[in-house]
Amino acid sequence: xxxxxxxxxQPEIHPLHNLEAEQSLLGxxxxxxxxxxxxxxxxxxxxxxxxxxxxxxxxxxxxxxxTQVADPITLKPMLETDPLMQEAGGIxxxxxxxxxxxxxxxxxDYGQMIHELYLRRSLVSIGDGIVREAHELKxxxxxxxxxxxxxxxxxxxxxxxxxxxxxxxxxxxLTEAVKMAEIAYRRETPIVGVTSGLLDIDKMLGxxxxxxxxxxxxxxxxGKTVLGTNIAFNAAKAFLDNAKEGANVAFFxxxxxxxxxxxxxxxTQSRISSDRIRxxxxxxxxxxxxxxxxxxIENLGLFIDDTPALTVTALRNRARRLQRQHGIGLVIVxxxxxxxxxxxxxxxxxxxxxISDISRGLKALAKELNIPVIALxxxxxxxxxxxxKRPQLSDLRESGSIEQDADVVMFIYRDEYYEARKEPxxxxxxxxxxxxxxxxVQNQAEIIVAKQRHGPVGTVKLFFDGKHTKFGNLQ
Numbered sequence: 001x002x003x004x005x006x007x008x009x010q011p012e013i014h015p016l017h018n019l020e021a022e023q024s025l026l027g028x029x030x031x032x033x034x035x036x037x038x039x040x041x042x043x044x045x046x047x048x049x050x051x052x053x054x055x056x057x058x059x060x061x062x063x064x065x066x067t068q069v070a071d072p073i074t075l076k077p078m079l080e081t082d083p084l085m086q087e088a089g090g091i092x093x094x095x096x097x098x099x100x101x102x103x104x105x106x107x108x109d110y111g112q113m114i115h116e117l118y119l120r121r122s123l124v125s126i127g128d129g130i131v132r133e134a135h136e137l138k139x140x141x142x143x144x145x146x147x148x149x150x151x152x153x154x155x156x157x158x159x160x161x162x163x164x165x166x167x168x169x170x171x172x173x174l175t176e177a178v179k180m181a182e183i184a185y186r187r188e189t190p191i192v193g194v195t196s197g198l199l200d201i202d203k204m205l206g207x208x209x210x211x212x213x214x215x216x217x218x219x220x221x222x223g224k225t226v227l228g229t230n231i232a233f234n235a236a237k238a239f240l241d242n243a244k245e246g247a248n249v250a251f252f253x254x255x256x257x258x259x260x261x262x263x264x265x266x267x268t269q270s271r272i273s274s275d276r277i278r279x280x281x282x283x284x285x286x287x288x289x290x291x292x293x294x295x296x297i298e299n300l301g302l303f304i305d306d307t308p309a310l311t312v313t314a315l316r317n318r319a320r321r322l323q324r325q326h327g328i329g330l331v332i333v334x335x336x337x338x339x340x341x342x343x344x345x346x347x348x349x350x351x352x353x354x355i356s357d358i359s360r361g362l363k364a365l366a367k368e369l370n371i372p373v374i375a376l377x378x379x380x381x382x383x384x385x386x387x388x389k390r391p392q393l394s395d396l397r398e399s400g401s402i403e404q405d406a407d408v409v410m411f412i413y414r415d416e417y418y419e420a421r422k423e424p425x426x427x428x429x430x431x432x433x434x435x436x437x438x439x440x441v442q443n444q445a446e447i448i449v450a451k452q453r454h455g456p457v458g459t460v461k462l463f464f465d466g467k468h469t470k471f472g473n474l475q
Contacts, residue, residue: 016049016117016120016121016124017049017050017117017121018049018113018114018117019049019050019053021110021113021114022048022049022050022053022110022114023053023097023100024100024101024110025039025107025110025111025114026053026056026057026060026097027097027098027099027100027101028101028107028110029057029060029070029107030060030070030071030072030075030094030097030098031071031098031101032107033064033069033070033071035107036060036061036064036070036107038107038108038111039107039108039111040061040064042111042112042115043057043111043114043115045057045058045061046118047114047115047118048114048118049114049117049118049121051084052082052084052085052088055079055082055084055085056075056079056094056097059075059078059079060075063075063078071098072091072094072095072097072098075094076091076094079094119157122157123157126150126153126154126157129150129153130146130150133146133150134146148313148314148317151317151320151321152313152317155317155320191206191207191245192206192207192209193206193207193208193209193210193212193372194207194208194235194245194246194247194329194330194371194372195207195208195234195235195238195245195246196208196231196234196235197230197231197233197234197235197237197238198230198231198234198460198462198471198472198473199473200447200460200461200462200473200474201447201460201462204449204452204455204456204458204460205408205449205452205455206454206455207245208231208235208330208372208374209372209407209454210366210370210371210372211366211367211370211371211372212366212372212373212407212408212453212454213359213362213363213366213372213373213375213405213406213407213408214372214373214374214375214406214407214408214409214410215336215374215375215376215377215396215402215403215406215408215409215410216228216374216375216376216377216410216411216412217376217377217378217379217391217395217396217409217410217411217412218378218379218391218411218412218413219378219379219383219384219389219391220378221417222412222413222414222417222445223412223414223445223464223466223471224334224335224376224377224412225255225256225261225264225334225335225376226264226464226466226469226470226471227376227412227447227471228251228332228334228374228376229251229261229264229265229469230268230470230471231330231332231374232249232251232302232330232332233265233268233297233300233302234246235247235249235329235330236248236249236300236301236302237297237300239301239329240299240300240301246329247301247328247329247330247371248301248302248303248326248327248328248329248330249301249302249303249328249329249330249331249332250303250305250318250319250322250323250328250330250331250332251302251303251304251305251332251334252305252307252310252315252318252319252331252332252333252334253304253305253306253334254306254307254308254309254310254333254334254335254338254339255334255335255338256306256334257306258304258305258306261304261306262304263277263278264469265297266290266293266294266297267468267469268468268469268470269293269296269297270286270289270290270292270293270294271289271468272286272289272290272468273467273468274468274469277290301326301328303322303326303328305318308338309338309340310339310340311339311340311341312339312340312341312357312358312361312362313361315333315339315361315365316361316364316365316368319331319365319369320368320369323369323371328369328371329371329372330371330372330373330374331365331366331369331371331372331373331374332373332374332375332376333362333373333374333375333376334376335375335376335377335378336355336358336359336362336375336376336377336378336402337355337377337378339358340354340358341353341354341355341357341358355401355402356401359375359401359402359404359405359406360401360405362375362405363405363406377396377402379391379395379396379411380395380396382394382395383395389413389418390411390413390446390448391411391413391448391450392450393409393450393451395411396409403451406451407451407452407453407454408449408451408452408453409449409450409451409452410447410448410449410450411447411448411450412445412446412447412448413445413446413448414441414444414445414446414464415441415444415446416438416441416442416443416444416464419434419437419438419441420438422434443463443464443465444461444462444463444464444474445461445462445463445464445471446459446460446461446462447459447460447461447462461474462474
């Protein structure tokens with residue numbers, strides 16, 4: 001075995017490095033270049049604790065990736081001028097590495113050991129950084145921002161620690177696809193993933209699919225927040241009842257408070273208008289119904305975060321934490337344009353780019369946690385300039401990347417909203433005609449599925465009860 005290199009003294013009780021493992025792995029790679037395939041996907045030069053070993057591994061990687069032989073002879077001209085190599089004994093150190101290796105060395109096991117120690121050293125480094133930042137009272141950023149930054153570092157480190165990730169054989173992917181089809185076949189409704197609680201939407205979409213980003217867009221007063229809260233409640237209630245089609249839900253409300261959202265849900269379940277609940281105008285005979293409704297839904301797995309002006313990075317950190325702690329299976333964001341990008345400036349010049357970053361961040365979150373993410377979105381005023389005010393994909397506000405990143409784009413349109421604003425004088429023939437038109441569109445809403453990556457597009461009609469803030473099945 002080659003000589004043990006001098007190493008900078010560490011403060012840990014148990015040294016977080018294993019030079020013998022690093023030497024054995026490098027020697028094994030020089031003897032058998034094909035063994036590189038066992039570690040090249042997860043083991044990087046920076047994972048080695050000694051600078052010389054980082055350089056040797058990086059050089060071996062470069063040669064093998066060029067389909068060239070990597071052994072002491074081919075490595076010599078590339079490393080002989082390196083001061084650390086000269087200090088270790090030059091070409092003799094490489095020869096010793098290769099000569100001191102047993103043919104039974106498990107390259108992957110040594111690679112995982114080196115990687116594990118790297119993770120532990122990184123963990124110590126992050127911890128030291130947290131302590132240092134906590135003591136820097138004059139540094140920029142609040143304590144909460146520092147916590148979120150530390151959380152992101154820890155999550156990134158945890159993600160880099162997955163040494164099993166890689167390409168999936170088609171047979172494995174095919175087996176998972178058949179399993180999903182079987183689950184949908186055995187259910188009473190053709191749903192894969194999470195139910196919206198609305199039969200026609202579930203039929204059109206096949207449920208809310210894992211890793212999908214769904215955009216629900218509409219003009220103000222169309223009912224975006226109502227639909228979002230209804231889907232959140234329906235999914236959480238389904239999970240509470242049988243855990244087959246529903247999911248625990250994280251609802252990020254950047255516009256309304258948690259209490260306001262809870263009031264809306266309570267109104268829907270108690271059939272008492274949210275306006276009357278808010279004002280306390282509840283009749284004595286209605287109060288028992290209100291209490292009963294609150295008891296029925298108090299154990300829902302619905303988690304509301306009403307922190308204003310969240311950045312997309314902070315939202316992703318909080319969603320990861322909620323999944324880890326409560327196993328959430330659905331994220332809803334109300335609404336996309338109120339999120340902030342990772343950058344600090346929000347000038348009109350870079351707002352389009354910021355929205356692009358936000359939509360990409362939400363799509364990445366859906367894939368990362370393997371759950372559906374629903375983002376409510378505003379539409380541009382261009383809708384109001386047309387005679388037919390049904391939204392189109394080009395109406396998505398501020399960025400075409402929303403359409404590009406989304407797996408599903410749905411628009412909410414209520415003809416009743418526009419027709420109500422055309423009321424002619426009472427007692428005229430036109431008023432009678434208007435009443436007839438209103439009777440045809442009253443309490444109706446259209447959900448226009450304008451894009452669906454996995455299925456057809458089309459329009460679904462729903463029942464809309466504005467008084468009790470509820471969307472329901474039209475039939």
